[in-house]
Amino acid sequence: MYPHFQDAELENWHDFEVESRREIFALLRGIGEKNQLIRMLIKGESDVCVTSILEVDEAANAVYLDCSIDQEQNKRVLASRQVSFETTLDKVRILFGADQVEATTFEGNPAFRIAIPASLIRLQRREYYRIATPVTNPVRVLIPLPAELGGPTTFPLADISCGGISILDNKMILGNAIGKDYPDCRIELPEIGPVATALQVRNSLDLTLLNNKTNRRLGCEFINIPRGALAAVQRYITKLERERNARIAGLS
CATH class of the missing domain: 2.40.10.220 (predicted glycosyltransferase like domains)
Known part of the structure; x- marks a missing residue:
């Protein structure tokens, strides 16, 4: 599920997996509220986009993300079958993925939308x-x-x-x-x-x-x-x- 992150500690990612929907929602909301930058990596590509969370809509099961100013990069993101995301929250490393990224708008501006992930990885400092x-x-x-x-x-x-x-x-x-x-x-x-x-x-x-x-x-x-x-x-x-x-x- 997390094929792009090759760090040694991720060989045991299941030991740090968070599956509680309430906890996942809280972590994503916290990342958005603190305007944390997120690295977005497209499967099979080496370039990394930087994005941020605009909104987490639990009722719609949706996470709204900033899109790139590079339109070609946006096209590659939308065409990708798998995208990985990495960020930090309060010195804790957070990793999650999406099988599909959709084009949408948020408050009148172009944006990406993904489903709220079913699980994510939370790597506290001691764990690596x-x-x-x-x-x-x-x-x-x-x-x-x-x-x-x-x-x-x-x-x-x-x-x-x-x-x-x-x-x-x-x-x-x-x-x-x-x-x-x-x-x-x-x-x-x-x-x-x-x-x-x-x-x-x-x-x-x-x-x-x-x-x-x-x-x-x-x-x-x-x-x-x-x-x-x-x-x-x-x-x-x-x-x-x-x-x-x-x-x-x-x-x-």
Whole structure:
């Protein structure tokens, strides 16, 4: 339903989905009242239109939006079978989509109209915020590699979020792993317990240290992580934040 937003955290968009019509109406009304700009992305195109909500009419099941001053762009929007929208409200990221955009008028001016979405995504900051994991006693993930790569291998984490983890592969065991999936991985979260999930490597960064050794960091996203496992990750992030805040308070 949200094909155009490729961020790692959106692999688990269902965990942040809002389906309450009353809540959806309130969020859209709030976006309109605060005149928040909305990015509008047409499926299959790279250019982004900027729009805003003019009115949310619950009785008519309609959201009225500004159209572009670019008439060609408006034509592409109206011809599109799918349009994605992204904005923020009170530092919360809001994503929704429409299968059809219609031409209409609002208070005498040209406008777009879409149906009130049946669901939307609400991503609060913590849900895509990465936090560094301990260096002295690192959190580890077990990746069940094939025998030719040495079999099951553990890697230390550099950071964690509800969208994924960064791991350190300083021995270059995984090689050029971007795009590869690793099923049945196991992250041992201290005081929380083990978390099982599939991982996909999304990016790789090699850093040369002062001693000329190379440090490789691989960014991995969770693939189809179970809700219970995601809840455990959220608890662990909260625990790390509390510990960090306590250290900062102790130093002040």
